[in-house]
Amino acid sequence: MNFNFLSPVSDLVLAHNELLSQQALGRKLRIHSKQNGVPDLEGVSIVLLGVLENRNDHNYIGEEFQLNEVRKAFYALFPGSWNTTIADLGDINKGETVEDTYFALKTTIGVLIEKKIIPIIIGGTQDLTYANYRAYDALIPMVNMVNIDCKFDLGDSTRPIKNNSFVGKIILDQPYNLFNYATIGYQTYFNSQEEIDLMDKLYFESYRLGQISKNITLVEPVLRDANIVSLDLNSVKSSEVSLNQKYSPNGFDGKEICAISRYAGISNKVSSFGIYEYKASKDDEITSMLVAQIAWYFIEGVNYRIKDDNFNDENNHQKYITLVDDQELIFYKSNKTGRWWIEIPFLTEVHNKLKRHTLLPCIHQDYLDACNNKVPDRWYKAFQKNSI
Known part of the structure; x- marks a missing residue:
């Protein structure tokens, strides 16, 4: 260098x-x-x-x-x-x-x-x-x-x-x-x-x-x-x-x-x-x-960084699915750290740089809001950006 x-x-x-x-x-x-x-x-x-x-x-x-x-x-x-x-x-x-x-x-x-x-x-x-x-x-x-x-x-x-x-x-x-x-x-x-x-x-x-x-x-x-x-x-x-x-x-x-x-x-x-x-x-x-x-x-x-385990292994996390206005929201909670994520679906017709299901960090409150039919703000903004 x-x-x-x-x-x-x-x-x-x-x-x-x-x-x-x-x-x-x-x-x-x-x-x-x-x-x-x-x-x-x-x-x-x-x-x-x-x-x-x-x-x-x-x-x-x-x-x-x-x-x-x-x-x-x-x-x-x-x-x-x-x-x-x-x-x-x-x-x-x-x-x-x-x-x-x-x-x-x-x-x-x-x-x-x-x-x-x-x-x-x-x-x-x-x-x-x-x-x-x-x-x-x-x-x-x-x-x-x-x-x-x-x-x-x-x-x-x-x-x-x-x-x-x-x-x-x-x-x-x-x-x-x-x-x-x-x-x-x-x-x-x-x-x-x-x-x-x-x-x-x-x-x-x-x-x-x-x-x-x-x-x-x-x-x-x-x-x-x-x-x-x-x-x-x-x-x-x-x-x-x-x-x-x-x-x-x-x-x-x-x-x-x-x-x-x-x-x-x-x-x-x-x-x-x-x-x-x-x-x-x-x-x-x-x-x-x-x-x-x-x-x-x-x-x-x-x-104090802890790497969350791979979400491909079902033993490493709990998966929660909720419905908000006909939109299926999928949440994951890490068994190791207790941290939460929400999935942003991949849109096949959009040619953006995110070529996979993207997991967006969120908090437990976002899941509780979704259970009460309220779309989490972070998810909405990320989904819209993903659609552009």
């Missing part, structure tokens, strides 16, 4: 790391340093990857940032009883142009995913998600993406890409690989009615902040089905973060955002996780510690 894109972790952070307890996370990482170069990735299952790109911020005024404080906070945490080897690959610096940064990120993520290594990308602006998405072009036919954000970030796709309009580019740029896009934690007053209507028209999923705060387990099936998870720190309420990071009095609290991150880690499908819109400030300890804890909880989730 070409590691020319990567710059090592700063000596300042490494000196700080030397003072930490031997049990601390920083002492157990394989770290890209000036002295030792890029670490060997043999046996590594998760890497930290900083991206120092923020020029596509729609409010960009030339400010620089670095991730030293995030790394210090992360290194100082103690690992759980984990069986994963973690590396810190350092940072991708700004390229000559933003497109150069995208290329470096896309290439690096592509190689890591092929090696079955999960990157945790800690970045500047959230438009970097576009480069993350493009890394999958040659890897899988259809991509599911989840955005943890107070906004949909659809924007005007005819205009240059920005951190508040990158999803429009993902939807409309070829090759068309996006199957599902879901936003977790959106706040209605930050999104135009046209965008809310468009999300519905495209059969994409959106979950309001209030919905998730009331029942955080709603995010589990959505994240179980995701390949890419992109987290915007502006989805966190301002009382939880530093001065520069403050965005809205409403948003997720620290506990909720870490719980969502852990659900993302537990998902067997999630193969890249990004934390974006980090803005360093003089009173930075709070935000950098929050980013470190979000990353920690994601890794914790990865360590």
Whole structure:
């Protein structure tokens, strides 16, 4: 792999790391340093990857940032009883142009995913998600993406890409690989009615902040089905973060955002996780510690992944069939994990990329709703997308 894109972790952070307890996370990482170069990735299952790109911020005024404080906070945490080897690959610096940064990120993520290594990308602006998405072009036919954000970030796709309009580019740029896009934690007053209507028209999923705060387990099936998870720190309420990071009095609290991150880690499908819109400030300890804890909880989730057994073997699951308005709905419940799925039938006359019966993650409540003659919303949207 070409590691020319990567710059090592700063000596300042490494000196700080030397003072930490031997049990601390920083002492157990394989770290890209000036002295030792890029670490060997043999046996590594998760890497930290900083991206120092923020020029596509729609409010960009030339400010620089670095991730030293995030790394210090992360290194100082103690690992759980984990069986994963973690590396810190350092940072991708700004390229000559933003497109150069995208290329470096896309290439690096592509190689890591092929090696079955999960990157945790800690970045500047959230438009970097576009480069993350493009890394999958040659890897899988259809991509599911989840955005943890107070906004949909659809924007005007005819205009240059920005951190508040990158999803429009993902939807409309070829090759068309996006199957599902879901936003977790959106706040209605930050999104135009046209965008809310468009999300519905495209059969994409959106979950309001209030919905998730009331029942955080709603995010589990959505994240179980995701390949890419992109987290915007502006989805966190301002009382939880530093001065520069403050965005809205409403948003997720620290506990909720870490719980969502852990659900993302537990998902067997999630193969890249990004934390974006980090803005360093003089009173930075709070935000950098929050980013470190979000990353920690994601890794914790990865360590608790359980592969559900093959659904071809009837001994591994229970099958439930219900009728809703003459439509037969078939549910499966895993005996091993207790997780639920619903089958989306394959339509023979439609030439889409999903050439089989697709199992869509759902929750027990969806089955109970179906028993009461109510079609689950996730099933309906997936079925409609499958029919297009």
